[in-house]
Amino acid sequence: MLKLAAKTVAASLILGCTLLPKAFGCASCGSGGDDPLILYPNERDKTFLALGRTSGFRNVNASGGLATAGGPNERENLTLAYGHSFSLRSFATITVPTFRNVGAEDAVSGVGDPLIATRYTILMPDITEPLIPQVQLIASFKPSQARSVHNSKDSKELLDIFGTGFSDARAGIDIWFGQTAQKFGLAQTITQPLTRTYDGVQYRPGLTARSTATTGYQWTSAVKTLIGVNREQNLGLTVDGVHIGSSEQLNHSIFVTQDYYPSVSQLIRFTISKQAAFGANKNTAQSSTFTLAFQRTIRS
Amino acid sequence: MKIKGLILVAFMGLTAAHCGDQGNNVTASNGSGSSALNHYTAKLDWQSPLAARTPVSAKLTFLASNGLPAQSVSNIKFNPWMPSMGHGTSTADQRITAVSGTSNEFLVTGIFFSMGGDWEIQLTATVDGTTDQAAIAVSVP
Ligand SMILES: [Cu+2]
Numbered sequence: 001m002l003k004l005a006a007k008t009v010a011a012s013l014i015l016g017c018t019l020l021p022k023a024f025g026c027a028s029c030g031s032g033g034d035d036p037l038i039l040y041p042n043e044r045d046k047t048f049l050a051l052g053r054t055s056g057f058r059n060v061n062a063s064g065g066l067a068t069a070g071g072p073n074e075r076e077n078l079t080l081a082y083g084h085s086f087s088l089r090s091f092a093t094i095t096v097p098t099f100r101n102v103g104a105e106d107a108v109s110g111v112g113d114p115l116i117a118t119r120y121t122i123l124m125p126d127i128t129e130p131l132i133p134q135v136q137l138i139a140s141f142k143p144s145q146a147r148s149v150h151n152s153k154d155s156k157e158l159l160d161i162f163g164t165g166f167s168d169a170r171a172g173i174d175i176w177f178g179q180t181a182q183k184f185g186l187a188q189t190i191t192q193p194l195t196r197t198y199d200g201v202q203y204r205p206g207l208t209a210r211s212t213a214t215t216g217y218q219w220t221s222a223v224k225t226l227i228g229v230n231r232e233q234n235l236g237l238t239v240d241g242v243h244i245g246s247s248e249q250l251n252h253s254i255f256v257t258q259d260y261y262p263s264v265s266q267l268i269r270f271t272i273s274k275q276a277a278f279g280a281n282k283n284t285a286q287s288s289t290f291t292l293a294f295q296r297t298i299r300s
Numbered sequence: 301m302k303i304k305g306l307i308l309v310a311f312m313g314l315t316a317a318h319c320g321d322q323g324n325n326v327t328a329s330n331g332s333g334s335s336a337l338n339h340y341t342a343k344l345d346w347q348s349p350l351a352a353r354t355p356v357s358a359k360l361t362f363l364a365s366n367g368l369p370a371q372s373v374s375n376i377k378f379n380p381w382m383p384s385m386g387h388g389t390s391t392a393d394q395r396i397t398a399v400s401g402t403s404n405e406f407l408v409t410g411i412f413f414s415m416g417g418d419w420e421i422q423l424t425a426t427v428d429g430t431t432d433q434a435a436i437a438v439s440v441p
Contacts, residue, residue, distance in 0.1 A: 059417045062384060067416025067441055068352035155390040156353075158414055203386050237386050246418070247384040283384045283417075 024125065024134060025178045027185025027214045030226040030257035030271065035117045035140060036293065037081040039091040041124070043297045048081035048095075050293035058286040060276050062246040069285055070149075071158040072101035077112075079293075089121040101159040108159040113167075115142045119174070130179035138172040138189060150198040166193035166205055183216040183226070206235025206248070216257075226257040229278075236283075252279040267295040333423070335432035338365055342423055342434045347407070352416040352440050355393060355409070362404040362427050370404040370427045377424040378408055380438075382417060389414045413440045 024040040037048040053076050057069035078098045085091035097112035117140035125134040148165025152158055172189030193205040214228035229252065236247035255273035262268065271293070276286035332343040340362050347357040360378070362370040376396050381388050393410035413419060421436040 059415055061417045061439070065439075067439075070353070070415025149385060149387045155388075156412060156414055201386075237384065239383075239386055244383045244386070249384075 025176055025183065025185070026119075026134075026136060026174045026187070027176050027228070028138075028172075028174050028187035028189070028212045030214055030216075030228055031212055031230055031253075031255050031273065035093070035115070035138065036079065036095060037083045037093045037295065038119070039083045039085045039093070039297075041085070041088040041121070043083075043091075043299060044085055045298040046083040046093075047296045047298075048079070048083070048093075048293065050077070050079040050081075050291050052077040052079070052289055052291035054287050054289040056286065056288045058276075060281045060284045060286055062282050064280060064282055066286065069287075071161055072103050072107075074102040076100040076102065089124070090118065092116065092118040097162075099162050101161070103157050103159045106159070108154070110146060110160065110162040112146050113142050113144055113163040115140060117141075117170075125176075125179055127179065130177070133185075134176045134178060136174040136176075138170065138174055138187075140170045141167070142170075143167045144194075144196070150196075150203065164193070164205075165198070166196055166203070168193040168208075172210075181218045183214070183218065183224075185212075185214040185228075187212040187214075202240050204238040206237065208232060208234040208249075222261040224259040226259070227255070228257075229254050231279075234283075247283060249283040251276050251281050251284040253277050265297040265299065267293075267297075269293040269295070331436045331438060333421075333434040333436040335423075335425075335427075335434040337430070337432045339430045339432040340364060340370055340425070340427040340434070341367075342425070342436060344421065344436050344438070350438070350440060352413045354412075356411050356413070357407060357409040358411060359399070360396075360406040360408055360423075362406075362425065364428055369402070372429070373404055373406070373425055373427050375424070375426045375431065376406065377422075378411075379422040379424075380411060380413060380419055381422050382415070382419050384418055413438075416440045 026038050029038045037046060039046050055074045059067040059069045061067055081093055081095040083091055083093035095115040099112055100107055100109045119136045119138055121136050123135035126132050144163055144165055144167040146163030147160050148163050149161055150165045152161050154160045168191050170189050170191040172187060174187040176185040189210045191208040195204040210230060210232045212228055212230050214226055216224060216226035218224045232251045234249035237244045253273060253275045254277040255271055258270045260268045271291040274288045276284050330345050332341055334341045343361040345359040347359060350356055362373045364370045378396060379388060389412055395409050397407050399405035399407055417440060419438045419440050421438060423434045
């Protein structure tokens, strides 16, 4: 009983001290994709700002062959996010991306689809049990408000496209072994886009499954490197009730993240990622992204 | 033993072919398609190297169901569509003109594929008095 109490006290102390960024984290938050902001248990509020640049766009067709991409030659993005925690175990974030699509002759700026995400920690990491991971449940919703390929007014250059054209709901699980210097994590999410009609034609995109495997190393209390891979598979498009053959999508991407904590309440994060980077890919796009992000924590 | 070896070689060949897919560029080709009710076959011959994001031209030839040149063709609709993504492209600059001295050949200019990948031409035409639809697959590099 005494031992258990001591354990609990030790764990609470750890929660409140500067070791936190070491122990907590997530498998999917280094991927440079959505859900970019994570709050640790003792963080009440957190702000996030990221600047990114994506280039090297190539389309990948149904048999994996590379073809000319549509749209911008380069896409710059500025993403703002805010997170608030409701308890030791739960938090929610709102993320708003803005883009500047740079074409051969001109550039168009716009706001992307906002993302509302929540996480609930069902299993907290225990400093005395490094083999027990942190386990989080993920739920998010992305309302579609940005223009997409289905309603672009620039049907030649496609520079006014800032979203997918479909709202979507996502659920998932994130498992993170973050207690030792060597880190490891796995995440799995399922996304269901909502059916939508454009010009009298009904589009129903299929379910998307995304798996992430991440590993990393904590060099010092202020420096951490993460490397990971994503596999994203989509079941394809159904148009007016007819499933389009060979519209299934597959994308294997890779990311490398370098974290630096100038102080316990600040994080600077560099991420390099490449879409359709390895293995089989189909009906997707290849590109490379470089992102610099700043996070600032307001503790309770 | 021999069969085992063959299977192994075949497997290695398949794997190599699969790996080779990645990074290969899409190659353009001419194509044809039969109409839904089999009233005609339409044939597309690209007049210039097929490319994305630049206007291209094609010769469109209609054959009747007996394989002979169609006697009369009218009301041609030529709609490039990308099935896997569910979108079309601008057809504002597209022009369809009959090739003089023929009853079944047309030149389509100003075709604009907004990106590379797997497209299809959704075609509607009245051929020898019957209106029917056809789709012609196009791999745009
Ligand atoms: Cu497309």
